[in-house]
Amino acid sequence: xxxxxxxxxxxxxxxxxxxxxxxxxxxxxxxxxxxxxxxxxxxxxxxxxxxxxxxxxxxxxxxxxxxxxxxxxxxxxxxxxxxxxxxxxxxxxxxxxxxxxxxxxxxxxxxxxxxxxxxxxxxxxxxxxxxxxxxxxxxxxxxxxxxxxxxxxxxxxxxxxxxxxxxxxxxxxxxxxxxxxxxxxxxxxxxxxxxxxxxxxxxxxxxxxxxxxxxxxxxxxxxxxxxxxxxxxxxxxxxxxxxxxxxxxxxxxxxxx
Amino acid sequence: xxxxxxxxxxxxxxxxxxxxxxxxxxxxxxxxxxxxxxxxxxxxxxxxxxxxxxxxxxxxxxxxxxxxxxxxxxxxxxxxxxxxxxxxxxxxxxxxxxxxxxxxxxxxxxxxxxxxxxxxxxxxxxxxxxxxxxxxxxxxxxxxxxxxxxxxxxxxxxxxxxxxxxxxxxxxxxxxxxxxxxxxxxxxxxxxxxxxxxxxxxxxxxxxxxxxxxxxxxxxxxxxxxxxxxxxxxxxxxxxxxxxxxxxxxxxxxxxxxxxxxxxxxxxxxxxxxxxxxxxxxxxxxxxxxxxxxxxxxxxxxxxxxxxxxxxxxxxxxxxxxxx
Numbered sequence: 001x002x003x004x005x006x007x008x009x010x011x012x013x014x015x016x017x018x019x020x021x022x023x024x025x026x027x028x029x030x031x032x033x034x035x036x037x038x039x040x041x042x043x044x045x046x047x048x049x050x051x052x053x054x055x056x057x058x059x060x061x062x063x064x065x066x067x068x069x070x071x072x073x074x075x076x077x078x079x080x081x082x083x084x085x086x087x088x089x090x091x092x093x094x095x096x097x098x099x100x101x102x103x104x105x106x107x108x109x110x111x112x113x114x115x116x117x118x119x120x121x122x123x124x125x126x127x128x129x130x131x132x133x134x135x136x137x138x139x140x141x142x143x144x145x146x147x148x149x150x151x152x153x154x155x156x157x158x159x160x161x162x163x164x165x166x167x168x169x170x171x172x173x174x175x176x177x178x179x180x181x182x183x184x185x186x187x188x189x190x191x192x193x194x195x196x197x198x199x200x201x202x203x204x205x206x207x208x209x210x211x212x213x214x215x216x217x218x219x220x221x222x223x224x225x226x227x228x229x230x231x232x233x234x235x236x237x238x239x240x241x242x243x244x245x246x247x248x249x250x251x252x253x254x255x256x257x
Numbered sequence: 258x259x260x261x262x263x264x265x266x267x268x269x270x271x272x273x274x275x276x277x278x279x280x281x282x283x284x285x286x287x288x289x290x291x292x293x294x295x296x297x298x299x300x301x302x303x304x305x306x307x308x309x310x311x312x313x314x315x316x317x318x319x320x321x322x323x324x325x326x327x328x329x330x331x332x333x334x335x336x337x338x339x340x341x342x343x344x345x346x347x348x349x350x351x352x353x354x355x356x357x358x359x360x361x362x363x364x365x366x367x368x369x370x371x372x373x374x375x376x377x378x379x380x381x382x383x384x385x386x387x388x389x390x391x392x393x394x395x396x397x398x399x400x401x402x403x404x405x406x407x408x409x410x411x412x413x414x415x416x417x418x419x420x421x422x423x424x425x426x427x428x429x430x431x432x433x434x435x436x437x438x439x440x441x442x443x444x445x446x447x448x449x450x451x452x453x454x455x456x457x458x459x460x461x462x463x464x465x466x467x468x469x470x471x472x473x474x475x476x477x478x479x480x481x482x483x484x485x486x487x488x489x490x491x492x493x494x495x496x497x498x499x500x501x502x503x504x505x506x507x508x509x510x511x512x513x514x515x516x517x518x519x520x521x522x523x524x525x526x527x528x529x530x531x532x533x534x535x536x537x538x539x540x541x542x543x544x545x546x547x548x549x550x551x552x553x554x555x556x557x558x559x560x561x562x563x564x565x566x567x568x569x570x571x572x573x574x575x576x577x578x579x580x581x
Contacts (some may be wrong), residue, residue: 013395013527016550026398041499118359121395121529123375125402127363134367139442141331143356143512157446160329161512162270162356165451165505170330173442179359181512186500217406218372225550226392226399232544232560242561243571246543247579249559250487253541255463255520256579257488 001055001149001174003046004111006102006128007074008093009033009065010120017225024220026122028092033065035073038117044183045147046115047078049156053149055112056080060105062087062098063206076190076198083109086208095126100212102128103135108207111175113156118142118179125218133177141170142179260407261294264347266338267312268357269302270329271448274311277353279420281413282314285351286421288382294348298427301337303327306429313423319345320431325438328445331360333438339368340436342408349380349387349409354530356512362412373410374402376530378417387411395529396552415511415534455506456490462519463489466509466536467497470525470546470565474502479569480524486576492516494532510535524565528553 011017011031020027046057058081059074061067071082085101087093106114114136116129133140145167146159154174159167161181172178235245250256263285268275278298285296298315300308305320312318319341325333338361342350352362354376366373378399379390386405392414393400458464465484467477480491491507498508509516511531521539526532528544528551536542537556544557545565554560561568 011394013397014548017394017397019398024400026394037496037499119375122393124391124393124400125375126366126373127359127375130360130363131367134364139332140360140364141443142360159449160356162448163512164514165508166271167449168329169446169449171444171446176442182495182499215366215370215372218374218402218404218409220400221403222401224399225397226552226555232554232557234554235559235561239563239567239571240575242563242568243575246559246561246572247575249541249543250520250576251579253520255487255541256576 001049001053001113002111003049003055003057004106004109004114005039005043005046005057005059005079006114006116006132007039007043007059007061007070008036008117008120008128009067009070010036010122013121019223024223025092026223035070036117036120038119038180040187041183042115042117042180043074043077043079044185044187045180047188048184049147049149050078058083058109058111060085060102060109062093062101064089064093071204072195072198072202073190075202076194077188082202082204084204084206086206088211091211094214095123095128095131096214097211099126099128099131099135101209103132104209105207106132107136113174114177115180116177118144118181124220125215129177129179136177138175138177139172140177140179141172143181144178145182146184147178260346260348261289261292262297262345262347263288263294264297264299264342264345264350265315266350266352266361267298267300267308268353268355269300269305269308274308275353275355276420277355277413277415279314280415280418281351281353282312283418283421284380284413286314288349288380290382292382297345297347299338299341301326301334309427309429311423313425313427314421315427318427318429320429321434322431323438325440329357330440330443330445331364332441332443335361335364335368336436336438337434338365340434341432342369346408348407349411351411351413354412354414354511358412362410366410369408371408371410372404372406373412374404375412377411377413380411392530395527396533397550414530416537451506455504458490458492458507458509459514459516461490461516463487464492464516464518464521465489466492466494466521466523466526468494468524468526469496471497472566474500476566477502479566482573483522483569486573489520494526523553523557524569526553527551528556
């Protein structure tokens with residue numbers, strides 16, 4: 001099975017986020033970027049499928065943020081091909097803009113299956129995975145935790161997650177796009193030495209496709225962080241002082257028995 | 258149905274109406290206001306008439322009954338939803354940010370070329386437009402959106418609206434569709450239920466919850482020690498379960514369990530909306546996080562901006578000293 005995986009860059013939530021001068025968008029020039037977490041799971045799931053049933057894994061990404069590091073890491077993990085798409089760094093890769101370019105690239109690659117993270121935390125007016133499916137005209141199902149090759153050829157069996165740790169098992173005929181929430185196992189760790197080796201041995205394929213336009217009829221009028229600590233009474237002090245205060249609170253509430 | 262109506266997707270999961278349905282009905286009621294529009298609930302199910310009595314908060318209930326809608330698969334649900342929306346032209350379609358909603362809301366918007374807003378926490382009508390407050394970036398950013406094109410597809414975060422009570426008797430209207438609802442490329446096979454045997458975190462009075470801030474699997478032992486001295490159990494946010502450090506039966510949040518313990522101690526959990534959904538009704542929430550802007554502090558009763566890995570052993574020691 002030949003699998004296409006989309007890897008996106010998203011602002012690292014560990015770092016403070018800032019709004020740009022327009023007041024309606026994130027200031028991406030001030031952001032540190034990391035690979036989108038569920039995309040990382042999509043890559044892991046693709047590698048597991050390749051290892052169990054053969055085929056290839058092709059990673060497709062926009063040339064945005066710290067993407068080279070992400071792509072070398074993907075190569076070190078076992079991706080067979082890396083396709084990097086030209087992108088205007090001044091343009092935020094919103095789902096609608098990105099979907100147009102990524103879908104064209106995937107159409108050319110013609111994989112059997114496309115795996116994409118089910119969501120990215122910076123998505124606001126679109127979700128990339130179903131947008132790709134719509135552009136490709138392929139079926140889509142998301143919130144997937146685990147994909148296996150089906151006994152019947154040309155299909156995969158997926159687990160869709162529901163509340164209460166309940167899964168629904170679905171059979172998906174290929175080609176299809178799946179929105180991955182989690183792989184069957186955590187994304188693999190690769191040592192820095194292997195990433196360095198991949199930096200020397202990996203050649204990115206490069207292509208350019210037109211970006212899409214944003215959806216009509218919707219606009220951001222204001223953006224800001226929510227007020228911090230709106231309700232919590234903050235406990236200050238050393239670890240020991242904080243611990244003592246929490247114990248007092250629990251005792252007052254009758255929670256220490 | 259008119260262009261002022263608000264359509265709510267009534268979500269049915271394993272034979273039960275999901276709680277989000279009643280929250281969506283409340284949001285819809287606020288939107289129709291004095292516009293003359295109706296709150297319309299759409300039930301896509303097999304034998305969906307059984308749900309009508311519970312949907313009295315709607316003005317009208319549209320029933321699409323079909324054997325292909327007995328269990329969820331995207332294609333028949335999307336085909337039915339798209340046909341109803343196209344035929345009825347509502348001002349907005351409200352869908353919960355659930356496992357099903359994450360499929361149907363963006364797919365519907367793509368099919369109809371309609372505007373879509375994710376993470377909706379508040380919605381109001383302003384003349385010809387809708388004003389939406391949406392949470393994103395894991396709850397660390399809020400955007401105000403203006404939508405001036407119908408139908409707006411709004412994916413609403415669970416817990417954003419107080420559930421509507423069944424007010425009266427809504428008019429029930431069966432729908433006959435022209436679209437084929439037979440599953441095509443995606444076929445439901447079965448539900449897989451969690452294996453029995455693990456701790457049922459929904460039944461615990463005290464939960465010690467760990468998130469990404471716990472850093473590595475070995476550190477969960479610190480939380481286990483605290484849970485032991487408190488007589489509670491350890492649970493986690495999604496990243497910890499994704500790493501395989503705890504089973505899915507210990508996951509709290511949208512795709513995990515919903516808990517309401519007497520005490521919820523959150524260590525190293527930022528408090529993304531998906532996590533808050535599963536624990537915000539806890540009687541007492543104490544949150545520990547090094548990030549002062551962590552959204553968990555917005556719903557916690559008490560908070561401390563310290564390192565969870567340092568505080569956990571200090572708490573075990575302090576509780577031990579208190580108990581003698």
